[in-house]
Amino acid sequence: MRSSGRNSNRNYRGASGRPAQPRAGGGRDDKQKGSGRPRPEERRHGTGGAKGGPGPKGGGKAGRKRTAPARPREYDAQIEERNRARHDKPQAKMPKTFGEQDGERLQKVLARAGLGSRRACEELIEQARVEVNGKIVIEQGMRVDPEKDEIKVDGLTIATQSFLFFALNKPAGVVSSMEDPEGRQCLGDYVQNRETRLFHVGRLDTETEGLILLTNHGELAHRLTHPRYGVRKTYLAAIQGPIPRDLGKRLKDGIKLDDGYARADHFKVVENTGKNYLVEVSLHEGRKHIVRRMLAEAGFPVDKLVRTRFGPIALGDQKSGWLRRMTNTEVGMLMNEVGL
Structure with a gap:
């Protein structure tokens, strides 16, 4: 009994022979654990355990997980500015001998203007019926600029793709303007293509019906209505x-x-x-x-x-309120009427 009492008062010694540390609460480690704040070593290394102590997946240096320091914002801004300057730099212009030639092939422009297939337009060129800037063209593959060059077929100027020409049979009661501030029915209500501004060539009384032309070719519209040209x-x-x-x-x-x-x-x-x-x-x-x-x-x-x-454009059997796109031949006759 005495020996058992003596043993109960002794401190337990571990395998190393050193006395074990007491587990009583209130120590420094327990306070840091209870506060929820990381220990200085954990804040420093980003892992649990002290320097050289066991990490979450093993001890020593292998268990440590270091985080890369954040780059300063000024450095990121410099990189962004350098990349933007690189992409905004104008591209080097290659010599024309290595790039695409200027203009479009003449037969392609003629086909787009509605004069037939490319093969049919090539036959027009072979028949010497096409002229560019006053000179008859007989060889294939000629390149032209439809915005600048004057192209005629059988003496009539063709309409390029950038110009629009319409004929409207205006009903009675429609105001001859593209917009009406009073909200009355006007010519603009009959135009589906609102992306391009169109002009009405001349005017018709509100109660007058019949043919009125619409186009975005300003010079043609001006000449068709000018008394000098006397269009009938x-x-x-x-x-x-x-x-x-x-x-x-x-x-x-x-x-x-x-x-x-x-x-x-x-x-x-x-x-x-x-x-x-x-x-x-x-x-x-x-x-x-x-x-x-x-x-x-x-x-x-x-x-x-x-x-x-x-002028040369007839109303024909076009129904009231109908809008139709004018043919290339009609546009050519209009231009010829006013010397374009």
Whole structure:
């Protein structure tokens, strides 16, 4: 019993013969564990354990996990600036002998303008029907710039891809403008291609129907409406008769209006049913309400007015409100009319 009591009071010695450390709480290590803050060694090395102590997967240096120090922001900014300068540097221009030649092949431009397949356009060139800048072309493969070079087929200038030409049969009640601040129906409501600004060539009264041209070719639109070029417009007017035989002569000699004399280039009776007459009037003037004013001054107010032709372009059987793209031949005839 005495020996057992003596042994119970002794401190337990480990295998090394040294007394074991007490496990009582309140020590420094326990305080750091309880506070949740890493020990200085852990903050320093980023791992559990002291210097040289066992890491999470083994002891010694093999168990340590060091983190690379963060790069300063100034260094990252310098790298970003260097990369941007490298990519923004203009590319070196190669000699033309090694790069693509300027312009497009002539037959390709003709085919895109709607003159047929490339093979058909090559035949046009072989037949000496194509001229560029006033010179007839007979050899294949010639390169042209459709924006700068003047290209004609059978004497008519072709329309390049960058220009648009439309013919609209304007209904009655539509305002002759691309936009209307009052919200009324206007020409812009009939144009589907809103990416390109179009001009209306001349005007028609709100109640006048018929042919009106739309294009983004500013010079052509200007010449078609300028009095200097005298482009003829043709109208059909419904009036009440009977009409005298000399009405046509009076219109051609000139009708005195408030803003001066107005003369017709052509007049004829198209249809007559009782007192209802349908007459055709052609003139090259473009003053406001000119046809209505001339016939009203002659004693025959107009009941209905339709423009059926603008220069070489005819309305034909195009339905009211329909918009159609003009053919290359029509565009060529328009340009030829005004010297383009």
